[in-house]
Amino acid sequence: MIELPSHEPADYRCPFCTIAGGAESEFTAWRDEHVLVQISLHWNPVNPGKALVIPLAHHENVYALPDELAGRIAHMVRRVAVAIRTGYPCDGVTVRQNNEPAGGQDVWHLHTHVTPRYIGDGKYQGVPVRADDREREHYASRLRERLR
Numbered sequence: 001m002i003e004l005p006s007h008e009p010a011d012y013r014c015p016f017c018t019i020a021g022g023a024e025s026e027f028t029a030w031r032d033e034h035v036l037v038q039i040s041l042h043w044n045p046v047n048p049g050k051a052l053v054i055p056l057a058h059h060e061n062v063y064a065l066p067d068e069l070a071g072r073i074a075h076m077v078r079r080v081a082v083a084i085r086t087g088y089p090c091d092g093v094t095v096r097q098n099n100e101p102a103g104g105q106d107v108w109h110l111h112t113h114v115t116p117r118y119i120g121d122g123k124y125q126g127v128p129v130r131a132d133d134r135e136r137e138h139y140a141s142r143l144r145e146r147l148r
């Protein structure tokens, strides 16, 4: 097997391991023994309610992911995409997963972005902002209902 570089600092305090190790929050839309779905802390203002699918186990990127967990994540990503498409007034959904700095990764725990999209939303021209907590709660509750 080819050894690929790690970008995770030795003293890294992983924000997703903190979430995974804590109690379910009002921003959590789903949690089982392998995966959780959290409404993102940051989103582009034109795409509110973006969700992150996060494995509970710490894996830096897709290269290191066990096949079985990759399958569970893909399954949940599909379910979240359908829940967003049917539960939000959006026109489409973008699924994105970043690896290494060159791939746009900035949290060293694998996660997949599932983003509602609107015709002509200009998502990639906009600047992400910190999401409002009440809006995050609102979207988490919407997704929770759809993922039951």
Ligand SMILES: [Zn+2]
Pocket: 014, 015, 016, 017, 018, 057, 058, 059, 108, 109
């Ligand atoms: Zn982690």
